[in-house]
Amino acid sequence: MRRYGPAVLLLLTGAAILRISLFSTLYLRYVQAGLRPYLVVSGAVLVVLGAVSALTARRAGGEEHEHDEHPGHHGPGVAWLLALPALALLLFPPPALGSYSAEREAAARAAQGVGTFPELPAGDPVTLTLGEFGSRAVYDSERSLTGRTVRLTGFVTHDAEGWYVTRLAVSCCAADAATAKAEIRGADAPPDDTWITVTGTWHPEGELGSEAAWPPAVDVTSVERIAEPADPYEKR
Template sequence: MRRYGPALLLVLVGAAILRISAFSALYLRYVQAGLRPYLIVSGAALVLLGIAMAVVRHSADDGHDGDGDGDHHGHAHHGPRVAWLLTLPALALLLFPPPALGSYSAEREAAQRAAQGVGVFPALPAGDPVRLGVGEFSSRAIYDSGRSLKGRTVRMTGFVTHGDDGTWYVTRLLVSCCAADASTSKAEIRGADALPADTWVTVTGTWHPRGKLGTDGAWPPVLDAVSVEQVEQPADPYEKR
């Protein structure tokens, strides 16, 4: 069985990739939606390559059965037993996919700094409440000299994180490519009781201005809540930059 170890590992890794990309939306916990076709192709290629390796190995073993040197060929290419440990990550991804990044990842990141500069943002759509991503709300609150949020009711969805002083935030992680480059956007919620960390909520409320635009004093932005509704985690838990 050990001689088929590399082939089995390829099949396991390929099957794990196919499980999260072709047969579910779990891949959205790790990468953007546009990468799904590449994941499917990669997973299928690994499975096929593993099967091909197993077939070639089996054919080679059959060819040596009667040459009197079977023992030599049967054991000459065995790898170290520790290599079997490489199957554990593949099995973990196949059977127990890791969850999306949450409050722990968000809290590790230091507060954002005013690096993008103050400017005028495009007008918001008509009608209240206007649905915004947490990242867009944060950007407008901190950098928009046109004060487009003033007097508007907004609605945002994110997960709960807690501050050291009893404050709580609705938070989203923003990605450019995959979970490895995630950064944090959040808004402090006032006027509503906090829920447990990592609970997904939809918050409706109005912007509470504070601090000077484009400075650390404006971070994090504040929302005076009108309502907080607990919701299911969306299939795609990340916002795009």
Template sequence: MRRYGPAALLLLTGGAVLRITLGSELYLRYVQAGLRPYLIVSGVALVLLGLVTAVLRHRTPEHDDHHESHEPHEPHESHLDDEQEVGHEGHSHGPAGPRVAWLLTLPALALLLFPPPALGSYSAGREAAQRAAQGVGAFPALPAGNPLTLTVGEFSSRAIYDSERSLTGRTVRLTGFVTHGDDGAWYVTRLTVTCCAADATTGKVEIRGADDDVLPADTWVTVTGTWLPKGELGSDAAWPPLLTATTVTRVKQPADPYEKP
């Protein structure tokens, strides 16, 4: 079976990629939606390469591990062959390479059978406050109507940098997951992804006035409320922005858990 190891690894990896991209939106936990076609092409290529590798290895006769031949060996050559065959303990090699290479199948199996969840409160808590390097200024006019659905990133930018204070008097609706602060405060939080989960940055809004019990971390909620100004525009005191909640509703995690910049 060791001779088919490389083929098995290629098939597992390609199958895992196709599993999270075809007929599923699991890939959105890791990359932007625009990368889906590239993932599909990569998965198909890996599967085809694995099949070709398996066929070629099946057609190629397996060489004997002891390098036997019908011609007699010189005594010193036989001695060298024995030493190479025994080798060091734990470092035996077969025709398909070292046995430790099979460990490479574990990440592929994990992705195939147990896809990791999207980033959540742990990732958000590890990251210091990162805000876009932008100056205070006017923002485009908001659409009419209440409540106004905004992303956490949009609300935060306007609350911190909008010189027109366009959020004043508006009822807004935000969706994100719950994170907790050291001082007992809680936040509706969302991660923004530019390309993939590796470059995720955190945005959060502190929630005030909610009558419900404090929800567990990573609970997805939709919060409706009004902006509560604090601090000087563009200053550290203005972050994180505040929202006085009128309703807090538990919701399911969206298929795409990340916001776009």
């Protein structure tokens, strides 16, 4: 059976990729939605290659049996361990990045200049991503958040200063995730990694563009626990 090791590895990897991209939306835990077609094609190609490899190994095994009375080994048994990661992805896909990843990000952020932003939509509450809220709170010279009620969604994180509604923003995949968050004032904190939607008003602090203005704060009027969304990341 050792001769079938490469085929099994290809089949398991391909099946795992298809499971998270073709038959579910689990792929959104790792990459942007636009990469789904590439994942599906990659998974299908791996499955086809695995099937071809299995057929080739079977034919080679038959010929070897006919011409070699003492066939040799086809590789070390430990090679089967290479199938374990693919099997784990197929059966137990890892969760999206959460509070642990958010807390490990360096405090420094890419420099941005203070300036103006497009006008906010009419009506309250206005739903914003945490990235949008943070940019306006820290860099908007016209203070467009003043007097507006906002709705923000993310997961809970804590540090020594308080607790936050947090979201990870990605450009391509989970590997380039950056943290966007807002400090919550006026409500008790749920446990880490609890997904919530908060409604409240911006609490200005610090000079625009300064470290004192980060992270922005929200005086909340409501905190609603929600299920983790299918796409847990914001796009940046």
